[in-house]
Amino acid sequence: MKTLSLYQPGRSIIHKIDPVTKLLFIILAIFVPIIIGTWGAALLTLLISLSFILIGRVFKKVLPILGFSSIIILSVIIIQGLFYVNNKAPLFTLGPVTVYREGFYYALNIALRIYNILVAVSILVLTTKPSDLIEALVRKGFSPRIGYIFSSVLQIIPQMMSTVDTISDAQRSRGLETEGRLSARIKAFFPLIGPVVMNSLISTRERAMALEVRAFNSKRKKTFLHEEVKTGYSRFLQFILLAILLAAIVWRVLS
Amino acid sequence: MTKKSRWSFNFSTASLVLIPAAVGINYIGKFFAGALKLPLWLDSIGTVLASMLAGPVIGALSGAINNIIYGLTADPISLVYAITSVAIGITVGILAYKGWMDSWPKALFSGIIVALVSAVVSTPLNIKFWGGQTGNFWGDSVFAFLIANKYPVLIASFVDEILVDIPDKIATILVSYAIFRGLPNKLTLVYKNESEIEKL
Numbered sequence: 001m002k003t004l005s006l007y008q009p010g011r012s013i014i015h016k017i018d019p020v021t022k023l024l025f026i027i028l029a030i031f032v033p034i035i036i037g038t039w040g041a042a043l044l045t046l047l048i049s050l051s052f053i054l055i056g057r058v059f060k061k062v063l064p065i066l067g068f069s070s071i072i073i074l075s076v077i078i079i080q081g082l083f084y085v086n087n088k089a090p091l092f093t094l095g096p097v098t099v100y101r102e103g104f105y106y107a108l109n110i111a112l113r114i115y116n117i118l119v120a121v122s123i124l125v126l127t128t129k130p131s132d133l134i135e136a137l138v139r140k141g142f143s144p145r146i147g148y149i150f151s152s153v154l155q156i157i158p159q160m161m162s163t164v165d166t167i168s169d170a171q172r173s174r175g176l177e178t179e180g181r182l183s184a185r186i187k188a189f190f191p192l193i194g195p196v197v198m199n200s201l202i203s204t205r206e207r208a209m210a211l212e213v214r215a216f217n218s219k220r221k222k223t224f225l226h227e228e229v230k231t232g233y234s235r236f237l238q239f240i241l242l243a244i245l246l247a248a249i250v251w252r253v254l255s
Numbered sequence: 256m257t258k259k260s261r262w263s264f265n266f267s268t269a270s271l272v273l274i275p276a277a278v279g280i281n282y283i284g285k286f287f288a289g290a291l292k293l294p295l296w297l298d299s300i301g302t303v304l305a306s307m308l309a310g311p312v313i314g315a316l317s318g319a320i321n322n323i324i325y326g327l328t329a330d331p332i333s334l335v336y337a338i339t340s341v342a343i344g345i346t347v348g349i350l351a352y353k354g355w356m357d358s359w360p361k362a363l364f365s366g367i368i369v370a371l372v373s374a375v376v377s378t379p380l381n382i383k384f385w386g387g388q389t390g391n392f393w394g395d396s397v398f399a400f401l402i403a404n405k406y407p408v409l410i411a412s413f414v415d416e417i418l419v420d421i422p423d424k425i426a427t428i429l430v431s432y433a434i435f436r437g438l439p440n441k442l443t444l445v446y447k448n449e450s451e452i453e454k455l
Contacts, residue, residue: 005327071390072388076388079388079395083402083403107386110384110385114385117331121327124327145271153278154328156276159279161283164283185293189288192291201273202439204269204276208272216268
């Protein structure tokens with residue numbers, strides 16, 4: 001069944017690392033640069049994350065994720081470079097506008113932080129099957145009901161999108177205008193979204209009954225369909241990551 | 256039959272399956288707004304409907320899960336804005352419980368409240384992560400104008416966000432209210448706490 005996910009199947013060593021370790025890495029990649037607070041730390045973290053992306057052979061897939069935010073980052077660089085409050089020293093002048101050093105560096109700092117988050121999360125998203133991630137979290141003590149909600153969302157959205165196609169076709173064949181003036185497009189929003197929403201809300205009732213019949217609310221301990229795959233080095237990796245986090249905190253406190 | 260407190264919610268199977276549907280509706284709303292090239296996001300209709308149907312807790316959960324899923328499938332930064340979605344879910348849930356969602360003028364007023372809450376919660380996040388910008392062209396133009404005239408970043412960023420949120424959240428609440436009115440009773444009753452008849 002089709003699901004909504006950016007997961008790229010592969011056999012790299014990054015793919016084999018368990019999801020919880022990758023989650024821990026995300027936390028580290030976001031907080032260690034903030035704790036240490038230097039350019040070097042942020043840049044180094046970004047380079048490490050990027051090298052994991054390269055090892056996982058998913059570099060091409062990370063580009064659209066970065067592209068999404070790059071337009072905003074560009075506008076941040078322009079606006080802060082021109083108007084940042086502490087702007088004093090001119091960096092360069094293009095015709096009538098002067099870009100200032102302070103604002104430019106401030107914006108670069110923002111860009112670095114954003115790219116750090118994007119790339120670190122991408123490692124998890126691109127190299128982990130969503131169902132594996134959910135299963136790993138449920139094993140760690142996450143509520144199985146929340147786990148069900150997550151996997152259900154990933155299936156329900158493609159289903160709803162196919163309903164969207166059907167309803168769009170049906171409404172267009174009745175002569176609904178979906179292009180042209182803004183008022184026409186606003187009017188078209190209701191006949192399009194209304195039926196999809198009604199459909200999905202009404203089917204929640206049936207889904208609930210179907211789950212009830214299968215003893216979804218049973219209080220017994222849930223078992224898993226798949227055996228847990230234990231990798232020997234995941235404990236070791238998690239230990240190293242935690243050690244780095246501690247070292248960063250100690251470094252910050254001492255210096 | 257006594258009416259239970261607004262914070263009580265039965266974590267029943269029915270409210271549980273409402274959450275994925277709400278996240279799906281958010282997604283569809285965003286998709287149609289994009290497809291029809293509307294100048295709004297309309298990406299929290301599902302969260303609002305879930306809050307109206309099943310209360311603030313389920314609404315907040317829908318909001319959080321919506322941003323987590325969106326963060327893991329499209330734009331990781333939206334994970335951060337899960338806090339805003341949770342705030343929207345809670346606000347709508349309380350407003351609906353207090354009866355501020357049962358006529359068009361009241362829904363309009365609720366839309367303004369939700370926009371304010373959303374802007375207050377989002378502004379610190381915008382400042383922390385984007386230096387104060389929202390990524391919306393019109394909002395950011397005003398932001399640039401304000402900081403160029405030496406207004407504090409906090410004010411510039413709040414104005415940027417509220418300019419985008421006011422039309423978007425009002426439209427979202429009105430659309431949700433229109434849909435909510437059209438829902439059959441047999442569906443809305445499932446989520447009512449005081450109903451003893453249907454229990455799922």
